[in-house]
Amino acid sequence: MKKMPRLLVWLLPLASGLLFVAIWYGVRLVTGLQSWILPTPLEIIAAAWRERQALLAAVGHTAVGAAGGFLLAAVVGFGTALLLGLSRALRSSLYPWLLVLQMTPVIVLTPIISLWAGPGLPGIITITWLISYFPIVANLTQGLLSTDRNHVALFRMYNASRFQELRRLRVPAAMPYYLAGLRIAATLAPIGAIFGEYMVGNSSGGTGGLGYLVYSYNTQIKIPALFATALTSCLLGFSFVAVVAWLNWAVLHKWHDSFERNDH
Amino acid sequence: MIPRLPPIVEFTALQKRYGDGPVVLADFNLAVAPGEFVSLIGPSGCGKSTVLKLVSGLSPWTQGELTVAGTKPRLARDRQAFIFQDATLLPWLTAQLNVELPLQLRGMAPAECTAKARQMLALVGLEAVRDYYPRQLSGGMKMRVSIARALTLAPQLLLLDEPFGALDEMTRNRLNEELLALRARSMFTALFVTHSVAEAVFLSNRILVMAAHPGRLHAEVKVDFPYPRQPELRGSAEFQAKVNEVSRLLHQVEEGSTV
Numbered sequence: 438m439k440k441m442p443r444l445l446v447w448l449l450p451l452a453s454g455l456l457f458v459a460i461w462y463g464v465r466l467v468t469g470l471q472s473w474i475l476p477t478p479l480e481i482i483a484a485a486w487r488e489r490q491a492l493l494a495a496v497g498h499t500a501v502g503a504a505g506g507f508l509l510a511a512v513v514g515f516g517t518a519l520l521l522g523l524s525r526a527l528r529s530s531l532y533p534w535l536l537v538l539q540m541t542p543v544i545v546l547t548p549i550i551s552l553w554a555g556p557g558l559p560g561i562i563t564i565t566w567l568i569s570y571f572p573i574v575a576n577l578t579q580g581l582l583s584t585d586r587n588h589v590a591l592f593r594m595y596n597a598s599r600f601q602e603l604r605r606l607r608v609p610a611a612m613p614y615y616l617a618g619l620r621i622a623a624t625l626a627p628i629g630a631i632f633g634e635y636m637v638g639n640s641s642g643g644t645g646g647l648g649y650l651v652y653s654y655n656t657q658i659k660i661p662a663l664f665a666t667a668l669t670s671c672l673l674g675f676s677f678v679a680v681v682a683w684l685n686w687a688v689l690h691k692w693h694d695s696f697e698r699n700d701h
Numbered sequence: 702m703i704p705r706l707p708p709i710v711e712f713t714a715l716q717k718r719y720g721d722g723p724v725v726l727a728d729f730n731l732a733v734a735p736g737e738f739v740s741l742i743g744p745s746g747c748g749k750s751t752v753l754k755l756v757s758g759l760s761p762w763t764q765g766e767l768t769v770a771g772t773k774p775r776l777a778r779d780r781q782a783f784i785f786q787d788a789t790l791l792p793w794l795t796a797q798l799n800v801e802l803p804l805q806l807r808g809m810a811p812a813e814c815t816a817k818a819r820q821m822l823a824l825v826g827l828e829a830v831r832d833y834y835p836r837q838l839s840g841g842m843k844m845r846v847s848i849a850r851a852l853t854l855a856p857q858l859l860l861l862d863e864p865f866g867a868l869d870e871m872t873r874n875r876l877n878e879e880l881l882a883l884r885a886r887s888m889f890t891a892l893f894v895t896h897s898v899a900e901a902v903f904l905s906n907r908i909l910v911m912a913a914h915p916g917r918l919h920a921e922v923k924v925d926f927p928y929p930r931q932p933e934l935r936g937s938a939e940f941q942a943k944v945n946e947v948s949r950l951l952h953q954v955e956e957g958s959t960v
Contacts, residue, residue, distance in 0.1 A: 587789045590759055594783050595806045605802070609793045692793045692834045 484661035498646035503630035506565020514573030522581030561633035568629035569622035580614025715765035724915035748916025782851035
């Protein structure tokens, strides 16, 4: 494939974004919709500024819930995948039930989670964990089972123990898969946290995170502020993905082919 | 003359078959004396790589006997090392750490691992790229790291499965010479699988020509050029005659297999 000029890589999304905003204003002009039904981008930005304190406090709350659930999923997911990758018997007995868990819509489980984990942060973290857990397990398990056959033969030749084989071969070889799982989980975790706040959030003191703001602005019909909340959520999502992208770079850039440079 | 030592590898009427599938090796007999350099050459499907897998204990057989250093192949693993066609370096480790790997797996002290691996890398001329990752190395360099890794534990028996097959001819020739120099230093026995007749003649004191379907021994050629062998050997008439002899045997086998 021919490489795109660097300038175009930046200009094209900017142009399509401007076009989108123009259409947005066009729709407002043509239909004459009220601001509280379809606010203009400027009205949204104004609302974001007006509500900046609420939004900032809320995004902090949500970040805590999302990070907690994400880390839990990263750790528990790692452990689960190790178990699944280690033994065929465990894989056969556990994987179908993981699928059942994944196939159950989390929304159905929220009342139960609220009952068991309690409302507020514990419930939010549990929901976030549930949503971001599976892609991590699925990816890492796949990675642990994709070890190069010659590498395995090499370790067998050196009489390596199963633990040595796991620690020095299978786990490092599966790192790109694990990070791919984390990347998917990072896009899901803020969504999970906001959803959790909306469903089981603790609204005491009015600082219940972005999910609670959605609920609150909706009941007050503050539609521009709702759009501003969406914008804030989007930024939170991007920062999660950015952290994982950095982690991915830190772990892989020295050796993995996905970071191949042409300087050698 | 070398006194007659018990063979380090001995196949006796060995048969290898996958379940009810085709016979991979039939009535295979081979005794390799310590210090020998034996090459296995033949068309694909002749079981030459299987011979190496059997010796390394990575693969079971169906009938007959096989001993390595007088014992079961699996129990003799710490006396042997395997060099694969692709260098099979771990991409997330530097050249240095790749060479340290067998030492670390053996539980050697870290300082000792570092020193020993350094020494091995120097021996294959790679001190300068010690901290490079495999993807930064050329094919020939990767293979040198692989050789250094295989030799760190000073194996008595080196198994090489077409190690230089993917390299260009110049690099291959140079690595052939380096391999013989390393062998002069540490006197390992070598079982070498290759597709290249010239390479087999240059390296070996014995070449086994194998036939396919079922995999079996077809002919054996002794190569009497004294070691150390110099690169100029390749230009000599005797060398060419040996190459022709082996090539002729190889043609017989390949014609036989198409009938």
